[in-house]
Amino acid sequence: MKKFYVLIVACLASVTVLHAQNRFWVGPSGGNWNDINNWSATSGGAGGQSVPNGAGFNVTFDQNALVNVDLDAISLNTLTVTNSVTAQLVVTTSGSGLPTITLLSTSLVTPGLRIDAGSRLEDSVATNGIT
Numbered sequence: 001m002k003k004f005y006v007l008i009v010a011c012l013a014s015v016t017v018l019h020a021q022n023r024f025w026v027g028p029s030g031g032n033w034n035d036i037n038n039w040s041a042t043s044g045g046a047g048g049q050s051v052p053n054g055a056g057f058n059v060t061f062d063q064n065a066l067v068n069v070d071l072d073a074i075s076l077n078t079l080t081v082t083n084s085v086t087a088q089l090v091v092t093t094s095g096s097g098l099p100t101i102t103l104l105s106t107s108l109v110t111p112g113l114r115i116d117a118g119s120r121l122e123d124s125v126a127t128n129g130i131t
């Protein structure tokens with residue numbers, strides 16, 4: 001019976017990875033995460049795709065980005081920084097001020113967090129004190 005449960009969990013995990021939607025940051029410097037116009041389904045494509053927040057999303061930063069994280073909780077399948085760029089995630093004053101980003105993929109092929117050589121992921125806070 002345990003083998004059956006392990007098989008079911010493995011199948012569900014692979015379905016999530018195979019059907020995850022790709023989202024690329026195409027927004028301006030200082031744009032909000034929660035703005036649909038800042039996300040595209042293709043690299044360099046037109047904005048207007050859904051805001052990535054859920055296990056079914058793979059997020060890629062392949063251009064320099066300064067992103068205001070204006071959600072309290074973000075859940076993603078994967079987060080990738082590539083193409084020798086810097087993605088800076090800045091906590092804004094909206095929400096609780098204590099956002100969390102949860103990455104769900106445990107695959108060695110598509111890891112939850114991937115930062116390619118020459119690329120950087122930074123985080124910072126835009127306020128003088130969060131309580």
